[in-house]
Amino acid sequence: xxxxxxxxxxxxxxxxxxxxxxxxxxxxxxxxxxxxxxxxxxxxxxxxxxxxxxxxxxxxxxxxxxxxxxxxxxxxxxxxxxxxxxxxxxxxxxxxxxxxxxxxxxxxxxxxxxxxxxxxxxxxxxxxxxxxxxxxxxxxxxxxxxxxxxxxxxxxxxxxxxxxxxxxxxxxxxxxxxxxxxxxxxxxxxxxxxxxxxxxxxxxxxxxxxxxxxxxxxxxxxxxxxxxxxxxxxxxxxxxxxxxxxxxxxxxxxxxxxxxxxxxxxxxxxxxxxxxxxxxxxxxxxxxxxxxxxxxxxxxxxxxxxxxxxxxxxxxxxxxxxxxxxxxxxxxxxxxxxxxxxxxxxxxxxxxxxxxxxxxxxxxxxxxxxxxxxxxxxxxxxxxxxxxxxxxxxxxxxxxxxxxxxxxxxx
Amino acid sequence: xxxxxxxxxxxxxxxxxxxxxxxxxxxxxxxxxxxxxxxxxxxxxxxxxxxxxxxxxxxxxxxxxxxxxxxxxxxxxxxxxxxxxxxxxxxxxxxxxxxxxxxxxxxxxxxxxxxxxxxxxxxxxxxxxxxxxxxxxxxxxxxxxxxxxxxxxxxxxxxxxxxxxxxxxxxxxxxxxxxxxxxxxxxxxxxxxxxxxxxxxxxxxxxxxxxxxxxxxxxxxxxxxxxxxxxxxxxxxxxxxxxxxxxxxxxxxxxxxxxxxxxxxxxx
Numbered sequence: 001x002x003x004x005x006x007x008x009x010x011x012x013x014x015x016x017x018x019x020x021x022x023x024x025x026x027x028x029x030x031x032x033x034x035x036x037x038x039x040x041x042x043x044x045x046x047x048x049x050x051x052x053x054x055x056x057x058x059x060x061x062x063x064x065x066x067x068x069x070x071x072x073x074x075x076x077x078x079x080x081x082x083x084x085x086x087x088x089x090x091x092x093x094x095x096x097x098x099x100x101x102x103x104x105x106x107x108x109x110x111x112x113x114x115x116x117x118x119x120x121x122x123x124x125x126x127x128x129x130x131x132x133x134x135x136x137x138x139x140x141x142x143x144x145x146x147x148x149x150x151x152x153x154x155x156x157x158x159x160x161x162x163x164x165x166x167x168x169x170x171x172x173x174x175x176x177x178x179x180x181x182x183x184x185x186x187x188x189x190x191x192x193x194x195x196x197x198x199x200x201x202x203x204x205x206x207x208x209x210x211x212x213x214x215x216x217x218x219x220x221x222x223x224x225x226x227x228x229x230x231x232x233x234x235x236x237x238x239x240x241x242x243x244x245x246x247x248x249x250x251x252x253x254x255x256x257x258x259x260x261x262x263x264x265x266x267x268x269x270x271x272x273x274x275x276x277x278x279x280x281x282x283x284x285x286x287x288x289x290x291x292x293x294x295x296x297x298x299x300x301x302x303x304x305x306x307x308x309x310x311x312x313x314x315x316x317x318x319x320x321x322x323x324x325x326x327x328x329x330x331x332x333x334x335x336x337x338x339x340x341x342x343x344x345x346x347x348x349x350x351x352x353x354x355x356x357x358x359x360x361x362x363x364x365x366x367x368x369x370x371x372x373x374x375x376x377x378x379x380x381x382x383x384x385x386x387x388x389x390x391x392x393x394x395x396x397x398x399x400x401x402x403x404x405x406x407x408x409x410x411x
Numbered sequence: 412x413x414x415x416x417x418x419x420x421x422x423x424x425x426x427x428x429x430x431x432x433x434x435x436x437x438x439x440x441x442x443x444x445x446x447x448x449x450x451x452x453x454x455x456x457x458x459x460x461x462x463x464x465x466x467x468x469x470x471x472x473x474x475x476x477x478x479x480x481x482x483x484x485x486x487x488x489x490x491x492x493x494x495x496x497x498x499x500x501x502x503x504x505x506x507x508x509x510x511x512x513x514x515x516x517x518x519x520x521x522x523x524x525x526x527x528x529x530x531x532x533x534x535x536x537x538x539x540x541x542x543x544x545x546x547x548x549x550x551x552x553x554x555x556x557x558x559x560x561x562x563x564x565x566x567x568x569x570x571x572x573x574x575x576x577x578x579x580x581x582x583x584x585x586x587x588x589x590x591x592x593x594x595x596x597x598x599x600x601x602x603x604x605x606x607x608x609x610x611x612x613x614x615x616x617x618x619x620x621x622x623x624x625x626x627x628x629x630x631x632x633x634x635x636x637x638x639x640x641x642x643x644x645x646x647x648x649x650x651x652x653x654x655x656x657x658x659x660x661x662x663x664x665x666x667x668x669x670x671x672x673x674x675x676x677x678x679x
Contacts, residue, residue, distance in 0.1 A: 110559070112559065112562060112563070113566075114562065114565075114566040114569070115566060115569055115570055115573070116521070117518065117521070119514075119573055121570060382559045383558075383559055385559070386557075386558065386559035386562050389562060390524060390525065390528055390557060390562065391525075391528060391529075393521045393522075393524070393525050394521075394522075394524065394525020394526060394527075394528045394529050395525065395529075396522075396525075
């Protein structure tokens with residue numbers, strides 16, 4: 001069952017008293033100063049943005065390879081299949097280094113993923129800009145952003161990082177006959193199928209990494225562990241977010257926070273009803289947990305809690321509007337200590353803060369010289385992702401923190 | 412004859428014991444001096460990157476000297492570094508292989524950077540403006556201004572340090588569990604009198620002490636490497652000096668608080 005949820009203003013039931021407004025305005029002003037400072041303070045670190053990956057995707061502003069927090073390199077998006085590439089006006093496979101550098105300087109998204117105060121890194125993020133140009137988006141580019149927060153190990157979240165976009169691309173490029181006629185239905189079907197296939201792949205993969213049941217590990221090794229998944233698909237005219245678990249996607253529209261996902265907590269009334277209908281129980285052991293074990297009601301994996309814990313995503317889509325500022329995807333390491341509203345405020349101020357763009361803000365001689373192509377300095381969206389992460393760290397988040405900020409004005 | 416040998420041995424023991432305590436007291440005194448100098452630099456020379464860098468380097472060198480000295484002493488008596496009588500019991504309760512956990516340095520960056528950031532949110536960003544107007548190249552940025560690429564480097568260092576820490580922890584665990592195994596457990600079981608002396612017992616104890624010395628040295632190397640990478644490669648000179656101030660304040664304070672606690676409990 002897919003829930004179609006109308007985007008709702010977060011501050012609907014918010015306190016609009018003058019004192020609160022003043023407080024918010026004051027905070028915004030501070031935020032603006034902070035954003036400018038953190039931009040100016042960015043030291044030219046060797047290695048940053050020295051694109052070792054090829055630029056891909058149809059736009060010159062395409063992405064470089066994302067380096068995962070644990071140092072392993074995410075393979076770049078598989079735009080080798082299908083004829084989509086041929087139709088791209090600016091298909092840019094192996095570009096010269098200077099072009100790569102220029103491309104990274106106008107990056108319109110930023111990612112940050114840190115272990116934080118947790119000793120285990122179970123988060124994983126995946127970004128595939130220019131994933132494909134399917135008929136469903138009228139041959140216009142589709143970008144993919146996702147955050148996966150693993151539990152019971154990092155194997156499921158890492159598998160999601162490697163596979164989710166592959167399934168999505170395959171589902172998107174299916175022949176038209178195999179899809180519902182209605183466009184909204186078609187998108188929903190694509191997202192559902194991708195999550196279903198992702199879940200099946202998880203069921204079939206052991207924690208040791210081997211596929212099938214040849215590895216000889218205890219069957220429980222295959223059964224334990226799971227991951228949240230919040231995946232956003234961006235086209236020129238819409239944002240489709242599919243979610244299972246308690247990671248979250250928030251849209252910042254005209255400075256306001258609009259939730260694009262709803263956390264799957266076991267004590268959410270409709271989720272509680274679904275769990276009980278499926279024969280499960282919610283037991284309060286250190287918070288509401290399915291069977292007293294899992295603190296979320298939906299997840300990829302978690303074979304031993306099926307079908308009570310389902311991988312069926314909730315899908316929310318929204319038409320893009322001119323006043324859309326940015327999209328924030330993050331794991332609960334951020335949301336536990338930062339409200340959606342504050343996160344949007346911080347990102348908004350960081351992206352649109354007054355003053356010159358960050359790269360220009362540094363008026364010390366050497367920096368300005370080196371910065372002609374802007375390659376040495378992170379984009380504002382990178383700064384925003386880092387600022388949110390640092391705020392969460394400062395607020396004593398105990399979990400891994402992963403944040404993606406997509407600048408919708410530039411994408 | 413025998414009694415003379417014994418008294419020489421105990422005199423040596425007292426002398427060595429004194430050297431152990433002395434090594435630690437020297438280190439604490441050195442940290443007090445370093446702290447004063449670092450604090451002075453933060454307030455007076457925050458724009459002089461070269462000076463800050465050399466001060467940070469000096470602090471690291473002092474730490475290295477201390478570790479070198481205790482590595483020598485550990486050859487005589489490594490076990491005492493694992494529960495040192497010259498530290499307070501409060502301090503000893505935090506020990507991981509004879510010192511602080513190497514990842515503590517990263518946690519400390521996170522917490523003090525976070526508190527600086529919140530302070531700026533609350534309206535105190537002026538200080539940073541001053542830093543910037545001081546102008547010189549590598550200076551700027553306090554701990555509240557960790558950049559995106561610094562954060563990435565810190566996280567990478569964190570992951571690396573965690574892995575090495577886990578390795579040492581599990582080696583330590585094996586060594587601790589070995590006591591229940593051959594030979595000590597079996598010697599104890601077979602012996603007629605509790606605590607019976609024997610050459611083999613002495614040999615085993617000596618061997619254990621030397622293994623402990625090796626683990627201690629490796630743990631110290633990890634502590635030093637983590638600190639060095641943070642201070643010399645990731646943080647700006649001003650951030651590095653501020654960070655060193657934070658670590659030293661924490662260490663010296665814990666020692667003082669521990670002493671007060673011990674005296675209240677009548678331990679001294």
